Amino acid sequence: MSVKIEYHKFDVVVVGAGGAGLNAAQVASQYCKTAVISEVYPTRSHTISAQGGISAALGNLEEDHWHWHMYDTVKGSDYLCDQDAAEYMTKQAPEMIIALEHIGLPFSRTPEGKIAQRPFGGHTAEFGKRAVKRACYAADRTGHAMLQTLYEKSVAQGTHFYSEFYALELLVNDGAVNGVLCFDIQNGELHIFNAKAVVFATGGNCRIFQTNSNAHINTGDGLALAMRKGFSWSDAEFFQFHPTGIYGAGNLITEGVRGEGGILLNAQGERFMERYAPTIKDLAPRDIVSRSMTKEVLEGRGVGQFKDHTLLKIDHIGAANIMEKLPGIHELALVFAGVDCTKEPIPVNPTAHYQNGGIPTGYLSQVIKGNMEKEEFVPGFFAAGECASASVHGANRLGTNSLLDLVVFGRTAGEQAAKYAMANSIVSLKDDAGSEGLANLQKYANANGKYTFGEIWGELTRTMQTKMGVFRTEKLMKECYSTLLELEAKMDDYRVNDKSSVYNLDLIEALELNNMILVAKACTQAAILRKESRGGHFRDDYPDRDDVNFLKHTEVYLEEDCKTPRVDYRKVRLQPLTVETFPPKARVY
Amino acid sequence: MTTVTFEIFRYDPDKDKEPYYQTYKVELRRPGYLMLDALNQIKWEQDPTLTYRRSCREGVCGSDGLNVNGVNMLSCMTKVEDLGADHIVVQPLPGMNVMRDLVVDVDDFFNKFIAVKPYLIRKSPNPDKEIYQSPEDRKKLDGLYECILCGCCSSSCPSFWADKKYLGPNAALRAWRYIVDSRDEGAEERLPILNDKHGVWRCHTIYNCVEACPKELNPTEAIMNIRKMLLDQQV
Numbered sequence: 087m088s089v090k091i092e093y094h095k096f097d098v099v100v101v102g103a104g105g106a107g108l109n110a111a112q113v114a115s116q117y118c119k120t121a122v123i124s125e126v127y128p129t130r131s132h133t134i135s136a137q138g139g140i141s142a143a144l145g146n147l148e149e150d151h152w153h154w155h156m157y158d159t160v161k162g163s164d165y166l167c168d169q170d171a172a173e174y175m176t177k178q179a180p181e182m183i184i185a186l187e188h189i190g191l192p193f194s195r196t197p198e199g200k201i202a203q204r205p206f207g208g209h210t211a212e213f214g215k216r217a218v219k220r221a222c223y224a225a226d227r228t229g230h231a232m233l234q235t236l237y238e239k240s241v242a243q244g245t246h247f248y249s250e251f252y253a254l255e256l257l258v259n260d261g262a263v264n265g266v267l268c269f270d271i272q273n274g275e276l277h278i279f280n281a282k283a284v285v286f287a288t289g290g291n292c293r294i295f296q297t298n299s300n301a302h303i304n305t306g307d308g309l310a311l312a313m314r315k316g317f318s319w320s321d322a323e324f325f326q327f328h329p330t331g332i333y334g335a336g337n338l339i340t341e342g343v344r345g346e347g348g349i350l351l352n353a354q355g356e357r358f359m360e361r362y363a364p365t366i367k368d369l370a371p372r373d374i375v376s377r378s379m380t381k382e383v384l385e386g387r388g389v390g391q392f393k394d395h396t397l398l399k400i401d402h403i404g405a406a407n408i409m410e411k412l413p414g415i416h417e418l419a420l421v422f423a424g425v426d427c428t429k430e431p432i433p434v435n436p437t438a439h440y441q442n443g444g445i446p447t448g449y450l451s452q453v454i455k456g457n458m459e460k461e462e463f464v465p466g467f468f469a470a471g472e473c474a475s476a477s478v479h480g481a482n483r484l485g486t487n488s489l490l491d492l493v494v495f496g497r498t499a500g501e502q503a504a505k506y507a508m509a510n511s512i513v514s515l516k517d518d519a520g521s522e523g524l525a526n527l528q529k530y531a532n533a534n535g536k537y538t539f540g541e542i543w544g545e546l547t548r549t550m551q552t553k554m555g556v557f558r559t560e561k562l563m564k565e566c567y568s569t570l571l572e573l574e575a576k577m578d579d580y581r582v583n584d585k586s587s588v589y590n591l592d593l594i595e596a597l598e599l600n601n602m603i604l605v606a607k608a609c610t611q612a613a614i615l616r617k618e619s620r621g622g623h624f625r626d627d628y629p630d631r632d633d634v635n636f637l638k639h640t641e642v643y644l645e646e647d648c649k650t651p652r653v654d655y656r657k658v659r660l661q662p663l664t665v666e667t668f669p670p671k672a673r674v675y
Numbered sequence: 676m677t678t679v680t681f682e683i684f685r686y687d688p689d690k691d692k693e694p695y696y697q698t699y700k701v702e703l704r705r706p707g708y709l710m711l712d713a714l715n716q717i718k719w720e721q722d723p724t725l726t727y728r729r730s731c732r733e734g735v736c737g738s739d740g741l742n743v744n745g746v747n748m749l750s751c752m753t754k755v756e757d758l759g760a761d762h763i764v765v766q767p768l769p770g771m772n773v774m775r776d777l778v779v780d781v782d783d784f785f786n787k788f789i790a791v792k793p794y795l796i797r798k799s800p801n802p803d804k805e806i807y808q809s810p811e812d813r814k815k816l817d818g819l820y821e822c823i824l825c826g827c828c829s830s831s832c833p834s835f836w837a838d839k840k841y842l843g844p845n846a847a848l849r850a851w852r853y854i855v856d857s858r859d860e861g862a863e864e865r866l867p868i869l870n871d872k873h874g875v876w877r878c879h880t881i882y883n884c885v886e887a888c889p890k891e892l893n894p895t896e897a898i899m900n901i902r903k904m905l906l907d908q909q910v
């Protein structure tokens with residue numbers, strides 16, 4: 087069958103238009119011809135939803151230091167992050183925030199007119215002594231303010247946008263990444279972008295869980311595309327379950343609520359976090375708070391008809407304060423919980439929120455391919471943001487460190503990709519470039535079998551929720567994996583009802599579902615093999631951290647069949663760039 | 676369980692000569708069931724060909740502006756029960772070209788937004804630190820920067836329908852967001868664009884846009900402020 091494909095040539099192609107992708111693009115555009123590909127209009131990327139803030143040791147309200155921030159990041163990660171990347175990110179943070187302010191980001195302000203800062207979970211002064219005000223914010227719409235500002239800056243910078251383009255295949259020739267195959271959602275046409283450097287910034291994948299805080303489009307496409315080409319997903323088993331999802335809906339209530347004085351209560355009206363984290367209480371890192379809440383429920387102290395959740399109380403800080411600093415939360419609580427939070431507490435439960443791992447990179451955002459014995463950078467391939475793993479989050483990300491990760495590693499990816507593009511000539515396309523992505527597209531476009539999106543996605547997310555959630559065991563995870571295999575088989579008997587060439591969302595959902603199943607299998611397999619508890623990965627059957635056997639990154643590759651996960655490992659970079667290593671210690675708060 | 680009838684605008688240019696309406700029954704499965712839940716119920720359980728945009732599902736990305744029983748709104752933030760009707764007519768945003776079903780062409784809308792130079796323009800050199808801005812000056816951006824680019828306003832505006840080149844309420848709101856920013860020095864570059872015959876003078880202050888805005892913003896006020904600034908500058 088002959089298919090019409092339109093070809094484009096760029097120096098740099100960025101896939102993804104969230105905070106990471108746009109910052110990479112606006113920087114790369116200053117040096118060379120850069121395109122951004124996004125399955126939604128840029129301002130509709132998930133970064134728009136980020137609420138509470140972005141961390142940086144600016145010290146605008148009290149003394150702070152990047153080294154303290156680095157310590158918190160390393161400890162928060164349960165010592166699985168790469169300490170060179172943690173140093174790089176926290177050291178660049180203050181200057182990065184200033185750069186964002188200079189291009190217009192409307193930060194909230196202190197009385198003197200400086201950028202305002204609030205406390206956030208796990209961020210402390212003097213290496214754990216007390217909570218510190220480190221999160222810079224624009225009310226509770228920080229991601230919104232950031233994403234729109236970066237979009238506007240990219241527009242001013244002349245970035246070429248391809249919106250509502252869906253990436254189908256990462257193109258590789260002789261070990262070098264040289265482009266992407268895309269599908270124009272608006273008219274069904276195919277495009278191949280041949281580029282000197284490709285930056286992946288495709289965001290996260292928490293749509294594989296039933297209760298999640300993520301947008302519809304967070305389906306892990308970037309991971310699936312990279313894995314199918316022989317690259318790995320680092321630390322796949324680590325997800326972040328954010329403590330305060332709205333009960334029943336999963337939508338997020340920012341940790342900024344607790345930063346502003348909100349507290350968690352059980353059925354007895356007890357502020358239970360005082361028991362689990364005596365020093366920083368409700369502002370303990372997310373993995374710890376989520377587990378504590380789940381424990382309260384399991385021990386019979388949950389609230390509501392089914393005693394299955396807890397309460398987040400904020401009314402005591404006063405309605406005026408809430409409306410000024412947390413207006414978006416007030417609206418979300420009204421719509422999704424039917425609660426006026428200036429008067430009553432919000433019912434909350436942990437919600438799948440963030441993918442801690444990702445495509446592995448060095449601290450300069452170059453994608454790494456490797457194992458315990460050796461590793462190398464992949465020519466022409468860079469990654470940043472939630473889809474990547476530098477790694478600054480390790481086993482558990484601190485709140486506000488994601489937005490920072492996006493902009494710091496986004497900028498670095500943009501700079502490095504531009505530099506690479508200017509120093510190297512374009513690698514030509516293979517004769518059959520795009521054939522795999524095309525075959526997969528045609529498989530689903532012509533799928534006339536039995537199963538449709540609703541039923542398979544429903545079962546996928548319910549299974550992941552109950553068997554790969556806050557508490558895990560070998561037995562549950564193995565059950566999970568066999569269900570995933572059944573679902574995968576069903577994808578061969580799938581039906582796409584919609585045959586239109588125009589905005590065929592039924593077809594896009596099929597492609598995303600296919601990716602979600604692959605991604606779910608990969609992380610479940612990684613979780614089964616990590617026989618310890620660390621950060622967001624907690625096992626009832628191995629409740630302790632095991633640094634002797636597991637202080638290493640998981641790397642999930644695919645076998646030759648492009649379906650079966652093969653779990654390998656890679657060394658953690660414990661050596662920072664200039665300071666001393668923070669050696670692993672017990673994690674108490 | 677309450678069941679509600681949805682009558683939805685359908686059009687697939689690949690096979691339909693004319694648009695038509697298709698009827699579906701939707702179960703309201705819990706209190707506070709949202710319009711987006713209803714559309715998803717149809718798509719995932721009854722008719723996978725129904726096509727609409729959605730992303731964040733919490734009223735911040737601006738993907739899912741729709742016209743429901745004659746009023747523009749976001750499907751993800753609208754409770755079906757609040758519509759107070761058991762027969763619900765869903766149409767794409769008016770005044771924009773329909774691509775398919777409930778999906779409209781928004782390129783023109785975004786291009787107009789870009790036309791007003793929606794970014795900080797500075798002539799003075801930047802300080803090493805942040806550019807200081809007092810809380811009072813920062814407050815002037817409230818009610819302006821929260822725009823989610825959903826298009827509900829421009830799509831409800833009779834002037835936007837009548838004059839294809841009219842910038843529309845959204846672009847004016849964004850221009851004003853930058854003009855009033857104490858850090859910005861680009862008013863001179865933006866005002867001539869707004870002063871054009873397809874600029875702010877096209878507005879007939881009918882306030883449709885204000886009513887349509889799901890974020891309760893006030894583009895008309897921004898337009899009035901821009902006009903006042905233009906008039907003041909003439910003298």
Ligand SMILES: Cc1cc2nc3c(=O)[nH]c(=O)nc-3n(C[C@H](O)[C@H](O)[C@H](O)COP(=O)(O)OP(=O)(O)OC[C@H]3O[C@@H](n4cnc5c(N)ncnc54)[C@H](O)[C@@H]3O)c2cc1C
Nearest residue numbers: 102103104106125133137138139253289471472486488489
């Ligand atoms: C409700 C909520 C609140 C949050 N609050 C905070 C906070 O206060 N502070 C903080 O630090 N972090 C926060 N986070 C986390 C943070 O927002 C995200 O981790 C971050 O925005 C991810 O950004 P990104 O640039 O990596 O990707 P995204 O913003 O998710 O963008 C991904 C991009 O990739 C594109 N894409 C994906 N697949 C394809 C494909 N196949 N083809 C083409 N394009 C594709 C999409 O179109 C999109 O443009 C929050 C998250 C949520 C859910």
Ligand code: SF4
Nearest residue numbers: 832878879881882884
């Ligand atoms: S007030 Fe002006 S901009 Fe708003 S709808 Fe009316 S004519 Fe349009």
Ligand code: SF4
Nearest residue numbers: 822823825826828888
């Ligand atoms: S002003 Fe309101 S209606 Fe118009 S695009 Fe912005 S948020 Fe939407």
Ligand code: FES
Nearest residue numbers: 730732736737751
């Ligand atoms: S889906 Fe994002 S605003 Fe409704």
